[in-house]
Amino acid sequence: MLQTSPSPLVPPVMPGAAPILAIADLHAAYGQSEVLHGIDIDVAPGEIVAVMGRNGMGKSTLMKTLMGIVPTKSGTITVDGVDVTALKSHSRVAKGLAYVPQGRMIFSTMTVQENIETGLTVTGSRKVPQDLYTMFPVLLEMKGRRGGNLSGGQQQQLAIARALASNPKVLLLDEPTEGIQPSIIREMGRTLKKIRDERGLSIVVSEQVLSFAMDVADRVLVIENGSIVHESLRADIDEAQVARFLSV
Amino acid sequence: MFGEYSLADLSSIFVMQGFAGLILFSVYVLMALGLAIIFGQMGVINMAHGEFMILGAYVTYLCSTFFQAYLPSLFPAYFFVAMALAFLASGAMGMLVEWALIRHLYKRPLDTLLATWGLSLILQQAYRTIFGPREVGVELPSWMMGSIPVTDSIEVQINGLFVIAVTTVITLGVAVLMYRSRFGAQIRAVMSNRPMAGAVGIDTEKVDRTTFGLGCGIAGIAGSAFTMIGSTGPTSGQLYIVDTFLIVVFGGAASLLGTVASAFSISQTQSTLEFFLSGSMAKVLTLLAVVGILMLRPQGLFTLKVRR
Numbered sequence: 001m002l003q004t005s006p007s008p009l010v011p012p013v014m015p016g017a018a019p020i021l022a023i024a025d026l027h028a029a030y031g032q033s034e035v036l037h038g039i040d041i042d043v044a045p046g047e048i049v050a051v052m053g054r055n056g057m058g059k060s061t062l063m064k065t066l067m068g069i070v071p072t073k074s075g076t077i078t079v080d081g082v083d084v085t086a087l088k089s090h091s092r093v094a095k096g097l098a099y100v101p102q103g104r105m106i107f108s109t110m111t112v113q114e115n116i117e118t119g120l121t122v123t124g125s126r127k128v129p130q131d132l133y134t135m136f137p138v139l140l141e142m143k144g145r146r147g148g149n150l151s152g153g154q155q156q157q158l159a160i161a162r163a164l165a166s167n168p169k170v171l172l173l174d175e176p177t178e179g180i181q182p183s184i185i186r187e188m189g190r191t192l193k194k195i196r197d198e199r200g201l202s203i204v205v206s207e208q209v210l211s212f213a214m215d216v217a218d219r220v221l222v223i224e225n226g227s228i229v230h231e232s233l234r235a236d237i238d239e240a241q242v243a244r245f246l247s248v
Numbered sequence: 249m250f251g252e253y254s255l256a257d258l259s260s261i262f263v264m265q266g267f268a269g270l271i272l273f274s275v276y277v278l279m280a281l282g283l284a285i286i287f288g289q290m291g292v293i294n295m296a297h298g299e300f301m302i303l304g305a306y307v308t309y310l311c312s313t314f315f316q317a318y319l320p321s322l323f324p325a326y327f328f329v330a331m332a333l334a335f336l337a338s339g340a341m342g343m344l345v346e347w348a349l350i351r352h353l354y355k356r357p358l359d360t361l362l363a364t365w366g367l368s369l370i371l372q373q374a375y376r377t378i379f380g381p382r383e384v385g386v387e388l389p390s391w392m393m394g395s396i397p398v399t400d401s402i403e404v405q406i407n408g409l410f411v412i413a414v415t416t417v418i419t420l421g422v423a424v425l426m427y428r429s430r431f432g433a434q435i436r437a438v439m440s441n442r443p444m445a446g447a448v449g450i451d452t453e454k455v456d457r458t459t460f461g462l463g464c465g466i467a468g469i470a471g472s473a474f475t476m477i478g479s480t481g482p483t484s485g486q487l488y489i490v491d492t493f494l495i496v497v498f499g500g501a502a503s504l505l506g507t508v509a510s511a512f513s514i515s516q517t518q519s520t521l522e523f524f525l526s527g528s529m530a531k532v533l534t535l536l537a538v539v540g541i542l543m544l545r546p547q548g549l550f551t552l553k554v555r556r
Contacts, residue, residue, distance in 0.1 A: 067447050068446070068447075069443045069446070069447060088446065088451075088453075089443070089446030089447045089452075090446050090447075090449050090450055090451045090452065093447065093448065093449035094449060098448075099447045099448075101444060101447070105441055105444045107436065107437050107440040107441060107444075107445075108440065109436065109440055110433065110436055110437065110440065114433050114436075117430070117433055118433060118434065118437045118445065118448050118449075118450060119448045119449065121430075121434065121448065121449040121450050122449035126430065162448055163448070166448065166449050
């Protein structure tokens, strides 16, 4: 098992470019019990990074800490050169982070359109950009429907559209495949890559499904008990080795 | 109980009591709107809501005294100034209270109940110290007094019509704000899921403070309207707070339409029954009916049908 050093062992997708998201020695805790024990991750512009691990290993906590929902105990989070560690959630969104939480957490009593509009808050614009509806045509069809009445896959698209509405530099997705049927998971992999290609943003996705991670990610990290224990580029990933980390 | 009245008398009584019920309904709606925003949307049980209303009533009283003494020429229009000031005073105090007290207790709803109850006691004593224990009445401009005869036996009061008009405007304003504006969408997002609202870029603390201030400000307007149907004393708010909570719960929390419908049914029942029975008996019957309906429909009259 190798421990990650602060500088990544493998070159990022765009060599030489400064990381768009830099996480350094991140510790986070629920009260007294520390859950993340010094995480170091650099994400290059346009890179898709998958963070894999079993339940309870700290994937969601990492995402929530990045978003400011769980407080940071020590360490720094930098987005495009700006230190956001001390900022509240909404200011982090303004600095370029966007979040699609586990379980999607759309605002169930609000319409699809209103849900997307909440994402516009930091941009100051009032109108939902047309390209979001082009990317997710089903949301245009359903824009007057209440979010809570959508199917799981549709809610997932809504949660992604809501996150993209704030024009993020880094998109964080927490277990997007949870509770979604397999055919839609493949579709979602294509969508994520399309979003990256069209908007040039970076994506950090936490996952338990190895095939999905292999499909979308440029780089795969494995988190175990709050530390990164394995890291490899997709090209030279040893699937069997990663699968061992994921088996219960 | 109807025996001693003729049919014509009875219909007049129902119309007049119905109108009195409408006035009561208007004050209830104004009170309950503020509470529906604070309790229904934010989930905060604000026991001091009645005192915010009474603050508005005292502001109106001060305005009326001030205009009488210094600006008698503008006295006919003072009530509009008084309502605006009542909104601002109660709203500002609401934001202060949210900042100093409520925001620390969002995760502890029962503690909020105790804290705001304590606040209501403090405010009552403050009113007693500042304005004295005796009830004060507000002088109305002459155009707001008197009544319009509709038929021989039916008359409607002008100040009643005024209260109803004010209530209609405020209710429509709140409905537009909550369901058509961006700020309203932000309020509903925060109430639906506070951490997630922050994570899509909404400044939840600012929204909380403004929402609480808005609810209290509307209570202030309710207090201003209240001066027309009752006299203002330090503990007047206490008489209305239970009814108001009842209305919000009966209507279904988080539904403005439900709040209006429940205020209507409760105030009309109460007002009509009061004429034929004693006041307390009317209250008992109203409460029994509400309790019965809530046992069958615990979620209240109106709820949104969505999968959670």
